[in-house]
Amino acid sequence: MLRPRRAPHFWVSQDRPASVFLRKGAIAVTHPAASGPDSYRGLGGAPGGRIGHRSCWPVRSLLGKPGGLPSPFAPEWDCVDLVRVSRTGRSQSTRLLLASCPPHSPARQQAVCATAALSGEPAAPSFSRMLRYRAGSNKLRNSSSPLGESGYAIDKDQGKTGGVKGYLTKRRLYVVGCITLLCFSFGFVCNHTCFLEDLLQVKLPRMIYTKPQILKPSRSDVLTMTPWFAPIVWEGTYNSEILNEQFRRRNVTVGLTVFAIKKYVVFLKKFLETAEMYFMVGHRVNYYIFTDRPEEVPKVALKEGRNVVVLQVQNYPRWQEISMRRMELISNFSQQRFINEVSYLVCVDVDMRFNDQVGVEILSNLFGTLHPGFYAAERQSFTYERRPASQAYVPSDEGDFYYAGGFFGGTVMEVYMLTKKCHEAMMVDKANGIEAIWHDESHLNKYFVYYKPTKILSPEYLWDDNMGRPEILKKRRFLALPKNHAAIRNK
Numbered sequence: 001m002l003r004p005r006r007a008p009h010f011w012v013s014q015d016r017p018a019s020v021f022l023r024k025g026a027i028a029v030t031h032p033a034a035s036g037p038d039s040y041r042g043l044g045g046a047p048g049g050r051i052g053h054r055s056c057w058p059v060r061s062l063l064g065k066p067g068g069l070p071s072p073f074a075p076e077w078d079c080v081d082l083v084r085v086s087r088t089g090r091s092q093s094t095r096l097l098l099a100s101c102p103p104h105s106p107a108r109q110q111a112v113c114a115t116a117a118l119s120g121e122p123a124a125p126s127f128s129r130m131l132r133y134r135a136g137s138n139k140l141r142n143s144s145s146p147l148g149e150s151g152y153a154i155d156k157d158q159g160k161t162g163g164v165k166g167y168l169t170k171r172r173l174y175v176v177g178c179i180t181l182l183c184f185s186f187g188f189v190c191n192h193t194c195f196l197e198d199l200l201q202v203k204l205p206r207m208i209y210t211k212p213q214i215l216k217p218s219r220s221d222v223l224t225m226t227p228w229f230a231p232i233v234w235e236g237t238y239n240s241e242i243l244n245e246q247f248r249r250r251n252v253t254v255g256l257t258v259f260a261i262k263k264y265v266v267f268l269k270k271f272l273e274t275a276e277m278y279f280m281v282g283h284r285v286n287y288y289i290f291t292d293r294p295e296e297v298p299k300v301a302l303k304e305g306r307n308v309v310v311l312q313v314q315n316y317p318r319w320q321e322i323s324m325r326r327m328e329l330i331s332n333f334s335q336q337r338f339i340n341e342v343s344y345l346v347c348v349d350v351d352m353r354f355n356d357q358v359g360v361e362i363l364s365n366l367f368g369t370l371h372p373g374f375y376a377a378e379r380q381s382f383t384y385e386r387r388p389a390s391q392a393y394v395p396s397d398e399g400d401f402y403y404a405g406g407f408f409g410g411t412v413m414e415v416y417m418l419t420k421k422c423h424e425a426m427m428v429d430k431a432n433g434i435e436a437i438w439h440d441e442s443h444l445n446k447y448f449v450y451y452k453p454t455k456i457l458s459p460e461y462l463w464d465d466n467m468g469r470p471e472i473l474k475k476r477r478f479l480a481l482p483k484n485h486a487a488i489r490n491k
């Protein structure tokens with residue numbers, strides 16, 4: 001029994017449907033019944049032998065040349081219908097005999113389907129759209145081959161002229177394309193190598209500071225680490241010089257989102273002026289000011305690397321809705337804009353002023369801030385939403401801390417996920433005619449029960465002097481401004 005050394009591959013070209021490309025070692029011949037004005041003649045070689053040193057060979061049309069050598073291999077050959085589409089788009093089919101494509105085999109089925117598809121389609125221009133088939137089995141058909149004695153033998157030389165020309169031109173184009181691509185990749189790799197070399201040239205300046213003491217924790221009066229290993233940031237627990245150096249190397253840009261809708265624009269001046277003094281000093285900052293009154297945004301002198309971006313948005317009649325819609329707007333803008341402009345987002349209330357350093361020590365994948373009114377409270381005192389009907393519901397035996405709605409952040413991706421989730425939950429509540437007790441803050445707290453922050457800011461980062469000045473509070477970095485609710489809300 002004759003067997004090719006390996007299962008042959010063949011391709012039916014859509015570019016030039018008169019062509020079948022054969023892999024080295026494959027055998028092909030046209031069926032004599034196909035003799036018409038155009039008959040086809042295969043190109044191949046000895047069974048199991050080479051048909052050329054290239055992996056693909058086109059079968060070439062031999063106009064008006066019936067005959068040829070009878071094939072000694074006929075009984076083992078199988079067939080596939082091949083369609084030739086002429087330049088005018090007319091198709092004509094012929095039967096091409098191939099080795100190793102047994103009847104009823106999946107490969108045979110594929111070939112039949114493909115040729116059917118070909119006949120319905122005019123010549124397609126793309127080389128890459130060649131249909132590729134693999135005859136997966138070596139089980140060969142015996143005896144009653146339609147080829148009989150009058151099969152056309154395969155003439156090697158035919159492959160080197162005519163149709164081969166076009167094929168080689170495309171092939172050349174293909175090779176040129178590959179070389180160009182390789183050159184580009186080389187440039188890319190080179191660039192990256194240079195970038196890596198730059199990194200290797202990082203200087204190691206002396207770093208002189210007090211050594212950390214394992215047996216003398218810097219703070220023993222407060223919790224500095226959660227049970228899920230998120231640091232809680234208190235004065236004395238970190239060294240800003242080390243952190244600034246780390247973040248400077250990364251050339252991080254921080255986005256600070258703040259909403260000043262309706263009368264709340266009056267808070268912007270103090271907010272921005274104090275931010276320039278204390279917020280992320282020495283780092284790149286974009287202030288994203290959401291407002292319905294862009295003309296009332298004050299001009300504040302900014303240090304280098306810091307920008308104000310005014311984003312005009314609509315207002316809502318109720319202050320609660322304004323506060324809650326921040327989630328929707330932050331998530332939308334994160335997706336459309338912030339993701340391209342900053343690494344981290346810090347989202348805060350506007351009725352505040354910075355009073356001390358708020359720097360890169362706050363940055364982490366996802367961070368929240370302990371509410372000044374509840375940092376020492378027990379679970380049952382937390383003002384979580386307790387009605388199961390609300391999406392913000394937190395059962396009485398869950399939760400770690402009570403977080404403030406007025407200061408959270410993280411990477412743009414994390415903030416996007418948080419704000420999107422909270423907004424969606426608020427929309428469900430709205431449809432069910434329920435509003436969480438502390439609005440967006442309730443939803444934020446619910447989220448943090450199940451997606452734990454990777455860093456937590458102590459109440460130093462959101463303090464209200466109405467709470468007094470407890471001993472543990474070494475700094476008051478961001479302070480709530482007293483405001484006349486009746487005069488400012490819903491105005």
Ligand SMILES: CC(=O)N[C@H]1[C@@H](OP(=O)(O)OP(=O)(O)OC[C@H]2O[C@@H](n3ccc(=O)[nH]c3=O)[C@H](O)[C@@H]2O)O[C@H](CO)[C@H](O)[C@@H]1O
Pocket residue numbers: 258259260261262263264319320322323348349350351404405406407438439440441462480488489490491
């Ligand atoms: C410090 C803190 O944790 N504050 C939270 C607390 O409310 P507050 O009592 O601090 O709420 P608020 O009056 O400051 O409103 C929240 C924020 O919404 C914006 N705003 C509101 C009304 C308006 O007319 N125009 C306007 O721009 C503004 O940025 C304001 O800072 O609870 C709210 C939900 O009840 C929010 O979760 C706040 O973040």
Ligand SMILES: [Mn+2]
Pocket residue numbers: 349350351406
């Ligand atoms: Mn506020």
